[in-house]
Amino acid sequence: MESFFKTHKYLVEHLYSPVRRGLMDEIDWNDRLIGIKGSRGVGKTTFLLSLAREHFGADNKECLYINLNHFYFTERTLIDFASEFRAKGGKVLLLDQVFKYPDWSKELRYCYDHFTDLKIVFTGSTVMRLKEENPDLSGKVASYHLRGFSFREFLNLMSGNSFPMYTLEEIIANHEEIAKRICSVVKPMAYFQDYLHHGFYPFFLEKRNFSENLLKTMNMILEVDVLYIKQIEQTYLPKLRKLLYLLATNAPCTPNVSQLSKEIETSRATVMNYIKYLTDARLMNMLYPVGEAFPKKPSKVYMYSSNLIYPIRPEEVNMQAVRETFFFNQLMKDSILNEAPRNAHFLVNETYHFRIEENVKIKNNPDFYYAVDKTEIGEGNMIPLWLFGFLY
Template sequence: MESFYRTHAYLVEHTNAPVRRDLMDEIDWSDRLIGIKGTRGVGKTTFLLQYAKEKFGTDDRSCLFINMNNFYFSGHGIVEFAAEFQNRGGKVLLIDQVFKHPGWSRELRQCYDRFPNLKIVFTGSSVMRLKEENPELGDVVKSYNLRGFSFREFLNLQTGMKFHSFTLEEILAKHEQIARGVLAKVRPLDYFQDYLHHGFYPFFLEKRNFSENLLKTMNMMVEVDILLIKQIELKYLSKIKKLFYLLAVDGPQAPNISQLACDIQTSRATVMNYIKYLADARLINMVYPNGEEFPKKPGVIMMHNPNLMYSIYPIKVEQLDILNTFFVNTLWKDHRVNQGNKNYSFLVDGSMPFKICTEGLRIKNNPDVTYAVHRAEVGRGNQIPLWLFGFLY
């Protein structure tokens, strides 16, 4: 146990989260069992350590961070460890990558029932369906999602500012006032292209090649998050990777399921399941016509965020595709985004049509449509700068 305390103290002391994530204030920390999900690379480990540092400091032994990658847990269970930790005065146990431990959900439930004075916060993959696939946790766990950086968070990091987020309703009603407030301090468009290229994943801060790092992360999403958690045999890995590549190089469009099934030599039903796994892993987004959802075929499949599009070779990156991907990704946290028609790009929450406009496009103004305009610093009326939607979280 002492080695775990030493590792915890070292990690907490050397944790330096460059941006304080808003999720820190959204979580009800009084709950006894808290799950934090998120795609690989968005900073879940750092988030746990930042919580420990902020609430407990370095030397408080009532809080302990552990990682299920530790070989110790090959021979010991979570319940056994939690019992010893509590006997030593432990109150908050932070468990990283909980899904690496066999029977983790059953053991977490045992901890919840046996140790009423112990709080457990754990991280897991976005692929995990905490309540649906782990019924023993359904009535006790509170689940939250940690996303990659928003454009607002990226802008704060790059400029040292502390801009706060706005709701979609606030942006629609007061976008001119909000944009002018931001422009009084920085020029967002000076940073927007960098965000589209490499700003979503916090590891762009590391002194390593970002694209190579992202490719490695994408492979881990498929090899670990999909295969391990969904318990898919290794021999099918190449099929899932090929499917993802085909979807990526095709760009945002309606998938030809029959052709994809032929290309990766499997059934249509299996292709649809693989597509769902890729969406759960936050590698792609499925955009449906209004009123439709999985298991129907999506109207459009696009990459989950623009950073992914720049890292897949050879792929011709079209500007409008990048902007559409940005818009869907940033709206996706709190809103439902459906496929549009010839008059608009997307329908948001079943009632709000939006059209994404590239630089220099002459807008034939339709008062019923909201235009998200690239390269605009300040909008007017129903024309809103696209970058401002990056302030939704």
């Protein structure tokens, strides 16, 4: 136990976390069992350690961070460890990489039922269906999703500011005033292209080649998060990788499931399941007409983040695809996006028709809203694209 406390103290003391994540204030800390899901690379470990530092500090032994990937847990149960931690005065246990531990959901349920004075916060992959596939935790776990940096968080970090979030309704109604206020302090367009390329994943702060690191992360998501959690045989990995490549090089696109099944030599049903796995893993996004959902074929598939577009085919990046992907990614946290009728790109919350445009030199349809890339301050129904990065 003491060695875990030493590791905890070292990690908290040496934590580099320049951005306080908004999720910290969204979580109801009165819950006793809290699950933080997020795709690989968005900073789940950093989030747990930031929680420890903010609420307890490095030396307070009432809180302990442990990684369940540790070999120690090959012969020691989580239940025994939690029991000993409580006996030593522990109150909050922070568990990382929970899916690497066998029977994790059953043991978490046991801890929840029997250690009522212990709070447990654990992280897991977005591929995990905490409630749907783990009946032990149904009704017991409060689940949250940690996303990558918004453009607002990236801009605050890079420019040393602390701009607040805005709701979609605030942006639609007051975008001119909001944009003028922000642009009087900083030039957001000077940072926007960098964000589209590498600002979503916090590991851009590391002194490593970002594109190589992102490719490595994407492969780890496929090899560990998807194959391991979904219990898919390793021999199917090349098919999954090829499907991701085929979709990524054409996204946004309407998937031709029959053609894809021929290309990766598998059934149409398997192709649809794989697309769903890629979506659960936060590598892809699916766009449906209103009222439709999986297992129906999506009307379009997108990459999950604009950052994911660049390393696939860096010399052939479609900037319109980047713009639409950014818009989808930033709005999906609190809004529902569907295929739009007529000539719009997205129907948002079944209310707003949006087109994503490069500049304002377009024919203006008063029934649409336009998210426009190359403009700092908009007018009327023309809203700067970058401003949709302030939704979280």
